[in-house]
Amino acid sequence: MKNATLAPILGLAALLLAGTSAAQDVPSLLKTADQFRSGGANSAEKLQVETLVTQHAADGSVEKERRYTVFVQSKRQSLVLMQSPAEKGQKVLMLGDDFWLLMPGSQRPMRITPMQKLLGDASTGDIATLSWAEDYSGQLIGEARCGERPCLHLSLQALRSSVSYQRIELWLDKARHEPIKADLYVQSDKLAKQARFLMDAGHKQVNEMVLQDQLSHKKETRIRYLSRTPRTVPETWLNPMFLARNPSLE
């Protein structure tokens, strides 16, 4: 009788302990996943990232191709330079929760809302945000199968409203914790995009992110990381009025 009473209590305690341990693991899981996305850099490292974004129509044909240079700095500060002919000279500055858009002809920065930042097929958030660990809290839902691979299913909730996606369902490789796929939800909890992460040949870093748009026309956007190099930019580059001067930022 005594054993019968203790068994469920011990089971519950074990479950609680396991839950606590998993919750504690989530930040380190996210940090590891972030490092695969940032090419091995830790969250304090400042980077210059070159990306190529290709948008495909439902039939697979290439609709658009865009090149971006992204300066990822500390304190969630990023500067995105549009490099393709159609957008040459456009810049998006992201300082924490504050955003500005600079158009080449207007010579003045326009203050934009987090929602305006989301406009476009590959939002600047998709390109510039390399840190889940800083922007999300989460819990480990459990183990799952991702094709043939065992993986961990995490559910992430945004710590602030200005991030591109308020909820992310994320699947990481069980052994190495590299990101495999994610469901990205916007503020209204609509599924906006489904992401797949493709690793390089040596499985050292994420080489490509494939985004399947779920809100409109099932378009596919492929974000390819061409290079990631350490780079600290001058403080003035992160002042929107300085950027309006159209300086050469190379």
Next chain:
Amino acid sequence: MAAASLAAPTQALAQDWSAQLRARSEHRSANPQGPLAGPQGSTQGLDAELRGQWRGLNAALALRQERGGEADEKRSSSSSATVNELYANADLGAWQLSAGRKLLSWDVGYAFRPNDMVAQEERRTLLSSQVRGRPLLAAEHFDADTAWSLVWVNPLKQEGRRGDEQALAGRVYQRQGSLDLHGFARWGQHSGPSLGAALAWVATDSLELHASLHLARRDHALLLNQLDASSLLQRQSPWREGLRGSHAQALLGLSWTGENRLSLLAEAWWDGNALSPQDWRDWQRRTQQLRALPPGAAVPPQALAANLAWQAQAFGSGSSLQRSNAFLRLSWSEGGWSPALDCLYHPADGGRIWTASLTWQGDRLRVDAGLRHYGGPAGAVLTQLPQRRQGYAALSWAF
């Protein structure tokens, strides 16, 4: 073909060069109700803009060829080349110095910018225009959250009016989280001192609010002379360029963007430098009296035509036709397509301008098309404008 031939050398020069070639067609329909019916006809044009940056030198060159004219008349053509910007920058870290012809755009509004103290761009144009900078010397200081600018505009100009007068202008910018604060000051050679302030605040994830205030001791404006009371017909234009006394300009606006990619821009502004509703009522009465005159021996047709043409000069009186204005723009963005509908409304007389536009942006190609209609009650200023409708279409190629 022309675009392809220009693309190769541009790419070979440097990464900091860009160019755009645009072919456009515009059509205007005349307004028979106004004092002076505008030309009815169409214009076709080819615009090229080349931008380049090499070390501390910056240049923007515009080339334009236009062919067009009034219906039933011989078509004319013209071409021009303009240096919109040509300036040198000295990068001294936090300090930045500039000298030359440069475009500086200030203030936070979209449809109206009372504190655009250097550039004074034309707003609400049908197609994006290539704005010409002003000769200036500028010293600016930047740190993480603050920017100071001191600009000597038109330093070599002895005489000039409005934006072309010699002036000292300054701006201070301060970022405070979700709030951008701006302070402005200007001292014009003839217009004297003026002060301004503006803010832009991101209130929620979807909503941005902005406001602007400008106080001027005096400013250049088109003023009405005392009319000769002995005759309705005047011997010379009753309008003259002069300085309007102290006045204020103020703007309140918001922009909202939803998850469904729908955006709304709403702005209301007061332009104390525009003609007053009473000025326009007097103008309307005089226009009606002139139009009622029977051309003949007693009223020489040339004199009547000249007086009606002078009435139309009032349309160029300033940045706004009426002192109180409201502007609403609804737009949507999806897969490269951006349809938009906007309306400028004059509460004083019910006049309104409707503009519907559609843009498609591809990799290099951009397509713009739209229609603008001037309407309102018969007595509204906007229904007296020389044109009733304007339509346009343009193809732009970026490389």
